[in-house]
Each structure stands twice: as structure tokens, then as C-alpha cells.
Amino acid sequence: MSEEWLDEIKWDEQGLVPAIAQDYQTGRIMMFAWMNREALHLTQQEQRAIYWSRSRQKLWRKGEESGHVQRLHEIRLDCDGDVVLLKIEQLGGIACHTGRESCFYRQLDRSGQWQVTDDVLKDPSQIYSAE
């Protein structure tokens, strides 16, 4: 497979593109992260989500430590070519580092408070080994 499809993406000044990960079956949005060209290329090659960690400035193989790998089902691109959508299968059913299914577990209620709507499925200390 040629790499031409990667050339159609409009990388930002830092060479990154936003990536949305959506459960391929339920449609739930699991998380949001960033990718550079290498991360997206590897995501396609290895058929699992690989992001670029802006805080650590290195590739982030989602699930590498936790086992919560995101198996790739589909890659989509938006009209402007500057946002990527991954449809994924979330192994372990947990995408969030807090131990919840999705990172979007807070909802604004009518009184203007962020309410936590999702339970912690697994204690983060049991997900991540001490480093």
C-alpha cells in the first residue's frame, strides 16, 4: 500500500492531527487524542490505535501497559482533511485511564455542574503497574 493517503491529511503546525476514537458497535465516543504521521501510519499497519503523546513527546501504543488495546475497524477523514475518526473495538471495555469505559464520563447538568455519569469499572491501580 502506498503512503499517498497520508499525504491527503492536513497536519497542523506541529505535524499532528486530532483523532477521535469511537466504539465501532455502540457508537460511543471513547476518547480523543492526537496523531502524527508515523502514529497514523502504524495504526493502519498494525490495525490498532497508536497515538502521539504530546505530554511525553513519543508514540503511545494505546493498551501497551493496560492491555486495553483499541483494535482498528475503520479510519475516516473529515471534509477538511484535518481530523481523523477511528472506529475501534475497545479490548477490556475500558478506554479511560480512570478505569471508565469512556473518557467522556462527565455531563453538564441543568444547574451547571459536571456530573459523573459512569462508574469506574476497574481500579486504575490495578490497570497500570507502578512505574
Add this chain to the structure above:
Amino acid sequence: MSEEWLDEIKWDEQGLVPAIAQDYQTGRIMMFAWMNREALHLTQQEQRAIYWSRSRQKLWRKGEESGHVQRLHEIRLDCDGDVVLLKIEQLGGIACHTGRESCFYRQLDRSGQWQVTDDVLKDPSQIYSAE
């Protein structure tokens, strides 16, 4: 309603936060855009999506010209407090400026080509008046 909920958001260096708009019924991701504090505040107040246009450097009241307003159903925030998810009802059934339902109308196929998977529902020239 106080504005404290806005203080919990981690705005980036430009005072912006990424916003994902998702159909509240089908779960389809319709578009991706940016918001500043005022845009998000107005979105909550007016119960419709209002973004910040980075290219035009001004508020962008989605649907203002096209009529394709995004009626707000829910606002969610991610674990890091730096990405917002809107669950919306897409009036007119068209979110994309190309006249398609969703901006994410291209899918990477097995041969490495971006394939258009969605039809144009309405000719953009009929959506937007000449300016």
C-alpha cells in the same frame, strides 16, 4: 447558573477547546470544530452549537446561514477537561458544508484510497447564498 463549569475546562494556549458534535440519536459523529469560552457559554445558553472559527477568527453560529442548526441535547467533558462532546440534533440532517450528513464521509479502503461513502444530500450552492 454560575460560570464555574467553564472554569473547569482546560483551554489551550489559544484559549480554545476541541469540540466533537455527535448526533444524539444515531451516535454518528457529525463534525469537529473548536470553541472558545464565549462560544461554549453561548452554546449552553442558547442550547445550540456555537463554535469559534479559527480561519475567520470569529464566533460561528452553526446553521446561521444554512439553517442547519445543531440543537443541543447534552454537553460532556473528557477526563482531562480539555475536550468537549456535544450531543446534538442536526436540523436539516446536514452538518457538512459539502451538503453531506456528516463531515466524516471518507473511509480508507484496503488498497489505501480514501473512498467517499456518503451522498451529497443537497447542493452546497443551494445551502449557502452567494456572499
